Amino acid sequence: MKRLPRLARLVVELIALLAVYWIGCQIASWLDWPIPGGVIGLAILLVIFATGAVKPASLQTGAGLLLAEMLLFFIPPLMSLLDYGALVRQEGWRIMLVIGSSTLMVMLVTAVTVEVVCRLRDRPAEDQA
Numbered sequence: 727m728k729r730l731p732r733l734a735r736l737v738v739e740l741i742a743l744l745a746v747y748w749i750g751c752q753i754a755s756w757l758d759w760p761i762p763g764g765v766i767g768l769a770i771l772l773v774i775f776a777t778g779a780v781k782p783a784s785l786q787t788g789a790g791l792l793l794a795e796m797l798l799f800f801i802p803p804l805m806s807l808l809d810y811g812a813l814v815r816q817e818g819w820r821i822m823l824v825i826g827s828s829t830l831m832v833m834l835v836t837a838v839t840v841e842v843v844c845r846l847r848d849r850p851a852e853d854q855a
Contacts, residue, residue: 732787739788746771 750767753759759766774780807814814821 736787736791739785740791743771743785743788743792746774 747764747767750765750770751763753766754761754763775782
């Protein structure tokens with residue numbers, strides 16, 4: 727019987743995460759922005775967490791499942807590459823260059839952001855006033 731509440735919690739968390747994603751997609755389409763709905767949904771989730779309306783731990787199980795099964799979300803796009811073998815052979819190095827440089831930029835921006843946030847957090851209270 728203990729599994730049922732755990733399963734129910736997982737389903738509720740997944741529904742909440744999908745709802746935030748759906749709202750982000752609706753906002754992106756309504757405002758006709760070039761920003762993907764998933765990115766807007768992440769911004770909404772960040773605001774919800776920052777305001778304290780929802781604690782990140784309350785969505786941890788659902789997010790953990792999605793992260794653990796992330797590979798399944800990449801298999802269909804990778805399989806579709808088989809249809810474009812000639813393009814990949816011809817332009818593959820450019821594709822890899824873009825993927826590599828964008829990954830490097832994300833890692834760099836993340837590192838700088840974490841460093842800045844840690845420094846701001848560790849400042850003495852009188853300096854923050």
